[in-house]
Amino acid sequence: xxxxxxxxxxxxxxxxxxxxxxxxxxxxxxxxxxxxxxxxxxxxxxxxxxxxxxxxxxxxxxxxxxxxxxxxxxxxxxxxxxxxxxxxxxxxxxxxxxxxxxxxxxxxxxxxxxxxxxxxxxxxxxxxxxxxxxxxxxxxxxxxxxxxxxxxxxxxxxxxxxxxxxxxxxxxxxxxxxxxxxxxxxxxxxxxxxxxxxxxxxxxxxxxxxxxxxxxxxxxxxxxxxxxxxxxxxxxxxxxxxxxxxxxxxxxxxxxxxxxxxxxxxxxxxxxxxxxxxxxxxxxxxxxxxxxxxxxxxxxxxxxxxxx
Amino acid sequence: xxxxxxxxxxxxxxxxxxxxxxxxxxxxxxxxxxxxxxxxxxxxxxxxxxxxxxxxxxxxxxxxxxxxxxxxxxxxxxxxxxxxxxxxxxxxxxxxxxxxxxxxxxxxxxxxxxxxxxxxxxxxxxxxxxxxxxxxxxxxxxxxxxxxxxxxxxxxxxxxxxxxxxxxxxxxxxxxxxxxxxxxxxxxxxxxxxxxxxxxxxxxxxxxxxxxxxxxxxxxxxxxxxxxxxxxxxxxxxxxxxxxxxxxxxxxxxxxxxxxxxxxxxxxxxxxxxxxxxxxxxxxxxxxxxxxxxxxxxxxxxxxxxxxxxxxxxxxxxxxxxxxxxxxxxxxxxxxxxxxxxxxxxxxxxxxxxxxxxxxxxx
Numbered sequence: 001x002x003x004x005x006x007x008x009x010x011x012x013x014x015x016x017x018x019x020x021x022x023x024x025x026x027x028x029x030x031x032x033x034x035x036x037x038x039x040x041x042x043x044x045x046x047x048x049x050x051x052x053x054x055x056x057x058x059x060x061x062x063x064x065x066x067x068x069x070x071x072x073x074x075x076x077x078x079x080x081x082x083x084x085x086x087x088x089x090x091x092x093x094x095x096x097x098x099x100x101x102x103x104x105x106x107x108x109x110x111x112x113x114x115x116x117x118x119x120x121x122x123x124x125x126x127x128x129x130x131x132x133x134x135x136x137x138x139x140x141x142x143x144x145x146x147x148x149x150x151x152x153x154x155x156x157x158x159x160x161x162x163x164x165x166x167x168x169x170x171x172x173x174x175x176x177x178x179x180x181x182x183x184x185x186x187x188x189x190x191x192x193x194x195x196x197x198x199x200x201x202x203x204x205x206x207x208x209x210x211x212x213x214x215x216x217x218x219x220x221x222x223x224x225x226x227x228x229x230x231x232x233x234x235x236x237x238x239x240x241x242x243x244x245x246x247x248x249x250x251x252x253x254x255x256x257x258x259x260x261x262x263x264x265x266x267x268x269x270x271x272x273x274x275x276x277x278x279x280x281x282x283x284x285x286x287x288x289x290x291x292x293x294x295x296x297x298x299x300x301x302x303x304x305x306x307x308x
Numbered sequence: 309x310x311x312x313x314x315x316x317x318x319x320x321x322x323x324x325x326x327x328x329x330x331x332x333x334x335x336x337x338x339x340x341x342x343x344x345x346x347x348x349x350x351x352x353x354x355x356x357x358x359x360x361x362x363x364x365x366x367x368x369x370x371x372x373x374x375x376x377x378x379x380x381x382x383x384x385x386x387x388x389x390x391x392x393x394x395x396x397x398x399x400x401x402x403x404x405x406x407x408x409x410x411x412x413x414x415x416x417x418x419x420x421x422x423x424x425x426x427x428x429x430x431x432x433x434x435x436x437x438x439x440x441x442x443x444x445x446x447x448x449x450x451x452x453x454x455x456x457x458x459x460x461x462x463x464x465x466x467x468x469x470x471x472x473x474x475x476x477x478x479x480x481x482x483x484x485x486x487x488x489x490x491x492x493x494x495x496x497x498x499x500x501x502x503x504x505x506x507x508x509x510x511x512x513x514x515x516x517x518x519x520x521x522x523x524x525x526x527x528x529x530x531x532x533x534x535x536x537x538x539x540x541x542x543x544x545x546x547x548x549x550x551x552x553x554x555x556x557x558x559x560x561x562x563x564x565x566x567x568x569x570x571x572x573x574x575x576x577x578x579x580x581x582x583x584x585x586x587x588x589x590x591x592x593x594x595x596x597x598x599x600x601x602x603x604x605x606x607x608x609x610x611x612x613x614x615x616x617x618x619x620x621x622x623x624x625x626x627x628x629x630x631x632x633x634x635x636x637x638x639x640x641x642x643x644x645x646x647x648x649x650x651x652x653x654x655x656x657x658x659x660x661x662x663x664x665x666x667x668x669x670x671x
Contacts, residue, residue: 037452039452039456079652083652083655083656087655087656087659087660088659089652089655089656089658089659090391090655092391092393092452093602093606093651093655094652094655096393096599096602096603096651097603097648097651097652097655098648098652099599100596100599100603100644100647100648100651101644101645101648101649101652103641103644104641104642104643104644104645104647104648105641105645105648107639107641107644108639108641108642108644108645111639111641112343112639228460228463231456231457231460232460234453234456235453235457238453270468270471270472272464272465272467272468272471273464273468275460275464276460276461276464276465279457279458279460279461280457280461282453282457283439283443283453283454283457283458286443286449286450286453286454287443287447287449288447295450
């Protein structure tokens with residue numbers, strides 16, 4: 001049984017489970033690094049999953065569908081930005097409301113558009129890729145063959161994001177408005193603009209995560225199909241200490257747990273305790289029992305421009 | 309002068325939600341129009357369905373019962389400066405604990421059995437709120453993330469227990485649930501009561517004695533927060549933690565107590581379904597009540613009177629959603645969309661108002 005669980009197939013499946021989490025988690029990094037808490041990631045994934053399904057179904061073009069999923073996530077993020085940056089509404093309240101809007105909205109539209117309760121018709125996703133040379137290696141090669149192109153794009157986006165956040169002026173500024181907006185403002189950095197950018201990027205990435213879920217993983221949109229993945233992504237972001245590669249590693253850990261869980265379910269073992277792992281680990285990290293996670297200093301605090 | 313500003317504030321507290329609700333209804337009306345229905349006809353039909361007959365009233369009160377308690381739980385924490393998004397998990401754990409305790413006790417007279425079961429619901433909620441409370445008080449970990457995590461742990465844990473440990477045996481019901489509670493551990497339905505005062509709510513209506521418990525809690529929370537020393541300390545910590553610590557209040561003690569009270573009330577929010585309606589614990593029965601509680605508390609300005617009205621509003625909206633299914637082909641989720649829009653516009657309205665208010669004071 002041990003070999004049935006820990007095989008190359010499990011690793012492949014873990015990578016597939018990691019991908020939607022990783023997109024959303026990276027979105028969380030961008031948003032929270034700029035100082036805006038984003039618990040609406042769950043909703044952003046859900047609208048992404050839904051609009052990817054709509055565009056894939058009606059236009060038969062998966063690339064367009066994935067792009068539009070990102071746009072749909074960005075649109076939800078725009079509401080979050082206006083409400084929590086301009087109007088300074090509590091970011092958690094805004095997030096809770098947006099999650100409700102996403103759940104209600106996608107279910108409403110899904111019933112209207114797909115005419116059937118519960119789910120969309122079968123969706124055609126992207127053509128899978130195999131990485132040349134690596135995919136021919138016996139055993140481990142399985143991991144590199146028949147990959148969704150979106151997985152490879154995910155890895156590239158992570159490398160790019162790390163570079164942008166830590167090696168460019170833009171990244172420095174984005175992080176500075178999340179750490180000390182007053183100081184950043186004094187230096188002439190437009191705090192609102194950078195926070196908008198952070199939140200909108202998180203919406204786009206959250207949407208991509210959702211698109212992977214409906215288009216590449218399940219190949220169907222099911223109502224409320226994210227079932228808490230946005231929150232696992234949030235947990236992974238904290239576990240990864242608000243850094244791109246940290247959250248990617250955490251997402252892989254949680255993705256692996258999910259893959260193992262599905263195998264165990266196959267043999268009829270109770271799997272709810274494996275489901276709890278991401279949440280318990282995150283609480284332990286926050287409590288300082290496993291490493292120490294410190295949020296960006298101004299995370300969650302609306303910025304009030306000083307009036308002179 | 310002071311009275312004047314009080315009236316102004318009261319006026320705004322009523323006006324701003326009213327504007328939000330009207331805006332949301334107009335937006336919903338536009339959607340209904342584009343789906344080929346006459347918005348006025350649809351609204352008249354569904355509002356009449358929810359509010360124009362005793363059966364509808366019963367359902368609205370039934371829906372409002374859980375929301376009052378969930379809203380109070382969130383509001384008490386809010387007043388103490390804590391954001392309890394964990395009401396959902398606290399409801400589930402409270403509900404499961406009350407059902408398990410109710411089933412495992414031997415035959416008892418109802419006046420012993422029922423209080424024990426009610427207390428178990430509160431203890432379940434308290435247990436689940438205690439962990440984030442302690443982490444906040446002792447280690448300074450922000451309660452928002454921890455309460456979210458506790459929600460998902462509660463989903464998984466209660467699911468495990470109801471599937472593998474306390475599932476009803478013999479009957480194959482598709483969703484996991486416990487066996488039915490004995491008569492001495494459940495709350496009576498209120499049809500007979502309303503009939504006796506001339507309101508013809510049928511006996512089958514789910515509105516039950518939890519409604520009275522929720523009313524009692526509204527009054528108790530008011531007294532706790534505004535008429536006791538503990539309540540004063542909770543509000544002091546909520547509005548200025550460092551000042552209240554300098555004033556001699558034990559900060560971490562108050563944080564833990566606030567979370568415990570909040571959790572206890574959230575745990576009680578389970579009784580409407582578990583003890584009053586189904587008479588058993590059904591897997592994931594709460595369906596987001598804890599999150600709607602946040603909306604209810606926000607809309608009710610964290611005040612018991614406000615929470616009563618916002619619970620009735622959300623309860624009526626939920627009933628209207630069923631009406632949508634009955635009278636139209638419009639998916640009922642249009643009502644959830646309206647609810648979300650109401651929350652966003654009210655939250656924005658509150659901020660705009662405080663800003664105008666503050667600017668006036670500065671001048």
